[in-house]
Amino acid sequence: MTAITALLGSSRPNRWGPLGTTAAIVILAAVALSVLGPALSSADPNASDFASAYAAPGAGHPLGYDGQGRDLLARLLTGSRTSLLGPLWVVALSMAAGTIIAIAAAWVGGWLDSVVSAALDVVFAFPGVLLAMLVAAVFGPGLSAAVLALSVAYVPYIARLLRSAALAERRKAYVQALEVQGLGAVAICLRHLVPNLIPLIAAQATLFFGYAMVDLAIVSYFGLGVQPPDADWGVMVAGGQSGVLQGYPAESLLAGGCIVVLVVAFNVLGERLSDGSGQGGTFGPSRWWRPRRGGAA
Amino acid sequence: MNDLLRISGLTVRLPLDGEMRTVLSDVSLSIAAGEAVGLVGESGSGKSMTARSIVRLLPPGALVEGTIRYRGNDVPSLRGQRLRDLRSSVSMVFQDPRAHINPVRTVGDFLTEALRVNQRVARREAEGRAVRVLDEVGVADGPRRLRQYPHELSGGLLQRVMIAAALLTEPHLLLADEPTTALDVTTQAEVMAILDELRRERGLAMLFITHDLELAAAVCDRTAVMYAGRVMEIRASALLHDHALHPYTAALAAARPSLERRAERLVTTPGRPLSAFEAPDGCPFSTRCPHVRQRCHDERPDLRPLDGGQVACVRAEELAVSHD
Amino acid sequence: MTDAILEVEGLRKNFGEATAVRDVSFSLPPAGALAIVGESGSGKTTVARMIVGLERPTAGRVTACGRDRSQPARSARERRDRGGQVQIVFQDPYSSLDPRQSPAAAVEEVLRLHTRLDRGRRRARVAELADLVGLDERQMAALPSRLSGGQRQRVAIARALAAEPRILILDESVAALDVSIQAQVLNVLADVRERTGVAYLFISHDLAVVRQVTDDVVVMRHGAIVERGPTDRVLDAPEHPYTQLLRASVPRPGWQVPKTR
Numbered sequence: 001m002t003a004i005t006a007l008l009g010s011s012r013p014n015r016w017g018p019l020g021t022t023a024a025i026v027i028l029a030a031v032a033l034s035v036l037g038p039a040l041s042s043a044d045p046n047a048s049d050f051a052s053a054y055a056a057p058g059a060g061h062p063l064g065y066d067g068q069g070r071d072l073l074a075r076l077l078t079g080s081r082t083s084l085l086g087p088l089w090v091v092a093l094s095m096a097a098g099t100i101i102a103i104a105a106a107w108v109g110g111w112l113d114s115v116v117s118a119a120l121d122v123v124f125a126f127p128g129v130l131l132a133m134l135v136a137a138v139f140g141p142g143l144s145a146a147v148l149a150l151s152v153a154y155v156p157y158i159a160r161l162l163r164s165a166a167l168a169e170r171r172k173a174y175v176q177a178l179e180v181q182g183l184g185a186v187a188i189c190l191r192h193l194v195p196n197l198i199p200l201i202a203a204q205a206t207l208f209f210g211y212a213m214v215d216l217a218i219v220s221y222f223g224l225g226v227q228p229p230d231a232d233w234g235v236m237v238a239g240g241q242s243g244v245l246q247g248y249p250a251e252s253l254l255a256g257g258c259i260v261v262l263v264v265a266f267n268v269l270g271e272r273l274s275d276g277s278g279q280g281g282t283f284g285p286s287r288w289w290r291p292r293r294g295g296a297a
Numbered sequence: 298m299n300d301l302l303r304i305s306g307l308t309v310r311l312p313l314d315g316e317m318r319t320v321l322s323d324v325s326l327s328i329a330a331g332e333a334v335g336l337v338g339e340s341g342s343g344k345s346m347t348a349r350s351i352v353r354l355l356p357p358g359a360l361v362e363g364t365i366r367y368r369g370n371d372v373p374s375l376r377g378q379r380l381r382d383l384r385s386s387v388s389m390v391f392q393d394p395r396a397h398i399n400p401v402r403t404v405g406d407f408l409t410e411a412l413r414v415n416q417r418v419a420r421r422e423a424e425g426r427a428v429r430v431l432d433e434v435g436v437a438d439g440p441r442r443l444r445q446y447p448h449e450l451s452g453g454l455l456q457r458v459m460i461a462a463a464l465l466t467e468p469h470l471l472l473a474d475e476p477t478t479a480l481d482v483t484t485q486a487e488v489m490a491i492l493d494e495l496r497r498e499r500g501l502a503m504l505f506i507t508h509d510l511e512l513a514a515a516v517c518d519r520t521a522v523m524y525a526g527r528v529m530e531i532r533a534s535a536l537l538h539d540h541a542l543h544p545y546t547a548a549l550a551a552a553r554p555s556l557e558r559r560a561e562r563l564v565t566t567p568g569r570p571l572s573a574f575e576a577p578d579g580c581p582f583s584t585r586c587p588h589v590r591q592r593c594h595d596e597r598p599d600l601r602p603l604d605g606g607q608v609a610c611v612r613a614e615e616l617a618v619s620h621d
Numbered sequence: 622m623t624d625a626i627l628e629v630e631g632l633r634k635n636f637g638e639a640t641a642v643r644d645v646s647f648s649l650p651p652a653g654a655l656a657i658v659g660e661s662g663s664g665k666t667t668v669a670r671m672i673v674g675l676e677r678p679t680a681g682r683v684t685a686c687g688r689d690r691s692q693p694a695r696s697a698r699e700r701r702d703r704g705g706q707v708q709i710v711f712q713d714p715y716s717s718l719d720p721r722q723s724p725a726a727a728v729e730e731v732l733r734l735h736t737r738l739d740r741g742r743r744r745a746r747v748a749e750l751a752d753l754v755g756l757d758e759r760q761m762a763a764l765p766s767r768l769s770g771g772q773r774q775r776v777a778i779a780r781a782l783a784a785e786p787r788i789l790i791l792d793e794s795v796a797a798l799d800v801s802i803q804a805q806v807l808n809v810l811a812d813v814r815e816r817t818g819v820a821y822l823f824i825s826h827d828l829a830v831v832r833q834v835t836d837d838v839v840v841m842r843h844g845a846i847v848e849r850g851p852t853d854r855v856l857d858a859p860e861h862p863y864t865q866l867l868r869a870s871v872p873r874p875g876w877q878v879p880k881t882r
Contacts, residue, residue: 173711182704481660486870532746554833
């Protein structure tokens with residue numbers, strides 16, 4: 001059976017299914033749009049033309065205007081950059097910190113493991129959004145403060161999961177054989193442990209990308225993240241609220257829709273990846289009838 | 298025919314990696330009432346799959362051909378109550394008792410559940426029967442054991458609980474799938490002794506699945522040897538080790554080191570055991586057999602009677618002659 | 622016994638309140654083969670893990686190649702030196718190899734650690750070791766998921782031998798293999814010992830396999846040694862009741878299932 005788990009460890013695209021593949025395409029498309037952004041819309045996202053406030057779509061402005069007479073398409077495209085870059089930073093920072101903490105705790109064990117577990121439990125107590133808002137209130141609003149605070153808040157979730165995976169990996173015969181060989185702990189971790197955790201790390205990173213996107217949008221919505229007039233989907237949802245009341249819901253709906261579609265896509269892909277990593281947790285009964293690859297045991 | 302169980306021409310295909318793959322090919326085997334039959338083979342030989350076919354515990358999507366008759370009833374067509382009757386008349390004991398007992402329920406719950414739910418026996422009565430059966434399999438202090446949880450019991454003890462559970466439905470046939478493989482040698486001997494005794498006292502028939510030729514020989518009347526989803530040989534157990542009819546059986550016996558003396562080197566067979574879907578067209582063992590001839594590649598030998606047993610090897614007669 | 626290559630004296634291991642190993646002493650001569658026989662819970666695997674440094678002894682001494690290794694290594698150099706003295710092959714063929722590393726890469730990694738061979742010589746040595754355990758070039762280049770259990774254990778043996786250890790511990794290394802594959806690996810072990818002069822500490826519950834591989838045996842029960850001697854003597858005429866029980870429990874032609882009541 002171990003052989004099968006090892007086999008599944010290599011997550012291949014064809015195991016994602018149609019839904020997973022769609023999710024991957026949606027994400028890729030969003031990334032492409034945000035990179036190409038300025039090339040796709042000639043309008044300046046920050047130029048207001050109050051005469052065009054809430055104007056309907058027209059030539060050169062396929063999505064129309066917001067309440068301040070700014071081109072909606074241009075703002076959505078520009079906003080996609082902060083809305084994708086923010087979560088990217090959160091994921092990169094929290095994944096890096098979480099992985100290092102998890103592996104250190106799993107490898108050294110003993111007192112370090114206890115201290116780390118206790119510290120993680122303390123951070124666990126704070127919901128990410130709350131922590132981000134607290135930090136913004138103390139150090140002033142802005143994207144970097146929110147990113148940093150969310151990163152810290154996510155570390156316990158990532159570290160806890162990776163710690164148990166790293167612990168399981170560390171107990172495997174091949175890791176112990178390398179220890180007996182006299183290879184140093186750092187070398188074993190970098191060359192063997194981390195590469196074998198990558199499918200799991202990738203799956204978690206994808207899932208948390210979605211969470212971070214929602215959380216950052218919430219923070220920006222409350223005016224503590226990205227600051228107007230900079231475009232950001234969270235800011236746009238908030239900015240469009242007055243329009244909703246006046247019967248022009250386009251800005252809030254479009255920005256909110258972008259967030260929802262991408263978050264769902266990241267969640268779906270994350271689920272598929274963690275199914276493939278063999279440690280996702282949502283597993284059916286073990287498939288005892290499958291013969292081992294390569295036959296003999 | 299007074300056979301309790303009669304399997305003929307059983308072929309099973311399973312969906313594996315998106316393809317239908319043969320795991321059992323033309324298996325024929327019978328067990329008389331009260332008889333112990335060993336089923337020996339290496340991984341991929343199909344020995345467990347054979348047992349699971351008998352109680353209809355095949356994975357979803359399995360395609361079954363051939364006939365399985367238990368006391369004259371056609372097993373594949375049984376439904377509802379008739380299928381439940383079959384499963385209480387044919388009990389199964391698995392290799393890893395821990396994987397087959399719910400860890401959060403007590404031993405008592407595990408033992409009495411089937412009786413109380415299927416046969417509507419009152420709890421007190423069911424527990425009384427459970428205690429009596431536990432005593433029969435050598436577990437003393439039954440009432441206390443019933444209140445214990447699986448993790449409080451050793452592997453050997455837990456396997457006896459499994460056997461007790463199998464006996465509670467008063468079966469006529471016991472399918473034992475490597476019941477002692479996970480146990481220590483001394484515990485294995487105890488469990489085997491209990492199985493042997495039960496069989497004699499209750500007139501129970503048994504299909505005993507194992508990878509250990511000598512263990513099968515020690516406890517079974519006849520032994521079938523499987524390779525790549527096919528039966529290679531069926532023979533009186535006493536004759537199997539020293540007078541094997543099939544080259545594969547001989548190879549299996551020779552590969553196992555002797556407890557009595559050290560060999561300079563063991564006699565080995567090149568390659569590894571194959572699964573049915575990997576086996577070549579002719580004789581499945583032809584790619585590894587030391588006695589192979591061209592016709593072994595050309596035709597697939599059927600199981601045929603020889604010397605009181607059955608064998609699927611075209612050269613069985615000449616090889617038997619040259620051995621003696 | 623100063624000429625022993627491995628010397629274990631008064632070894633003890635407590636896990637909390639429980640004592641897993643108590644007062645275990647034995648020695649292994651160069652190129653010898655000593656079996657530790659016992660059932661689950663006998664402490665035999667804990668002894669092996671203490672010798673290779675995966676567990677720390679509560680008390681007692683382990684000396685390999687004349688050097689004490691009862692305490693954790695203090696330097697990277699010492700850790701490596703110890704790896705060059707004693708190696709181990711574990712039981713489970715499926716977790717014994719890094720799923721992302723080909724056998725050739727795994728063996729080469731060990732050669733880089735323990736030798737100063739250049740790239741070409743390392744490659745030649747990998748081929749030599751593969752030949753020694755009976756693996757071909759294609760198998761050495763495959764990912765572990767493409768290899769059978771027996772092939773994986775051969776890789777584990779080759780990887781262990783790459784460090785050119787004087788002592789190889791085999792912890793139930795053939796127990797999980799099919800009978801026909803087990804025979805192949807047992808022959809490989811006999812060839813390796815003949816050709817390299819490595820000494821085996823062979824941990825097993827299987828008396829027939831122990832007879833085939835080892836010269837001497839110690840029998841362990843509940844963490845302590847109950848009998849010791851040349852393998853042939855202990856198996857032919859076991860003295861301790863527990864050894865006698867072990868011997869009688871092995872199924873064999875003409876075996877009568879022991880009566881329990």
